[in-house]
Amino acid sequence: MTEDEFLAARFEEHRARLRNVAYRVLGSPSEADDAVQEAWLRVNAAGAGGVENLSGWLTTIVTRVALNMLKSRASRREDFVDDQGAQGADEDGPEESAVLADSVGFAMLMVLDTLTPSERVAFVLHDIFTVPFDEIARIMDRTPASARQLASRARRRIQGAPGPPEAAKARQRAVVDAFLRASQLGDLSTLITLLDPDVALHADQTAARAGAPGLVLGAVDVAGTFSGRAQAARPALINGTPGLVWPSAEHPKVVFAFTITNEMITMIDMVSAPDHLALLDIRPHTP
Structure with missing residues (x-):
């Protein structure tokens, strides 16, 4: 070489x-x-x-x-x-x-x-x-x-920055809920339509050590990572923003946090470090 x-x-x-x-x-x-x-x-x-x-x-x-x-x-x-x-x-x-x-x-x-x-x-x-x-x-x-x-x-x-207005939060919630349903059903085509072509899935070091991919890029690959999975994930508000938790908001082991732009998911962060999870404001949410 x-x-x-x-x-x-x-x-x-x-x-x-x-x-x-x-x-x-x-x-x-x-x-x-x-x-x-x-x-x-x-x-x-x-x-x-x-x-x-x-x-x-x-x-x-x-x-x-x-x-x-x-x-x-x-x-x-x-x-x-x-x-x-x-x-x-x-x-x-x-x-x-x-x-x-x-x-x-x-x-x-x-x-x-x-x-x-x-x-x-x-x-x-x-x-x-x-x-x-x-x-x-x-x-x-x-x-x-x-x-x-x-x-x-x-x-x-x-x-000191203000949070998103309620109307924007409702639209984000609809996108996250649709993503969860498509993930659980293994609906790959719907997942891809919800993801920006350049979407990035990023796992923190704790999640990566547990077997999650550290970084996945592109709608097709990210959709493939979730398709047919997330069966036990539940909707939640993460610091006031719509997201998902596993297995529950009361006892979260993983937080799935979403960046949504123009009603398309541009980034998903997997947070699993216990000390960080303990500091997040995580609340259950019923679709």
């Missing part, structure tokens, strides 16, 4: 995780794919000679690409806010961070759009992917204190 072939193979090993990072930063499956492709072009051009931490190096590259894309997007919208010199101490505890990190997949992408690019990157890397602030500082060319302040400011803004 040549050095180029070795590097390509190692990059492919990390592709799913890199796409997940890019998607959480950008909130767009197509832009996430573009970011990963651009990251590969940069990696291929630079080579990995002398790189000791390949995973961290690749994360740095794809994050910087995604940050540049965010800034370009914000500039086009003419609403980019210069966030240099963010102020305020990081006063939020680990419990608040855990709840927010697990809720990003199903209720937070729209809220993340209200953040400045640097706030969004700092929050996503730290609160979702648990990247240390020292490493975030290197990625963003800032000091660790500045990175911490950006994440803290983003967290406070997210905590």
Whole structure:
């Protein structure tokens, strides 16, 4: 195997995780794919000679690409806010961070759009992917204190964001209920119609260790993962947002959290870590 072939193979090993990072930063499956492709072009051009931490190096590259894309997007919208010199101490505890990190997949992408690019990157890397602030500082060319302040400011803004209106929540509930029925009946064609073509299914580390796929991409593959299953899943409200739990809201072992855009499911998060489940507001819901 040549050095180029070795590097390509190692990059492919990390592709799913890199796409997940890019998607959480950008909130767009197509832009996430573009970011990963651009990251590969940069990696291929630079080579990995002398790189000791390949995973961290690749994360740095794809994050910087995604940050540049965010800034370009914000500039086009003419609403980019210069966030240099963010102020305020990081006063939020680990419990608040855990709840927010697990809720990003199903209720937070729209809220993340209200953040400045640097706030969004700092929050996503730290609160979702648990990247240390020292490493975030290197990625963003800032000091660790500045990175911490950006994440803290983003967290406070997210905590203060209003929930979805009742009409939108009812539409989301209808989509989730239809998804559950189609899953239990093994109705693959209906499942596919409910899923965005670029939908992503993401399982946390606890769910993955229990046998769930860490990341599944695309409507056909995600539908195949659920078709004929979820027999014991039950409707619930997760932090006020329609979702599913297994086996029950009173004793949940797995939470299925949904991101729904234009009445189509764009992301499903499987949350199974007991300490995170204990912090979520989970309430039963009868269709």
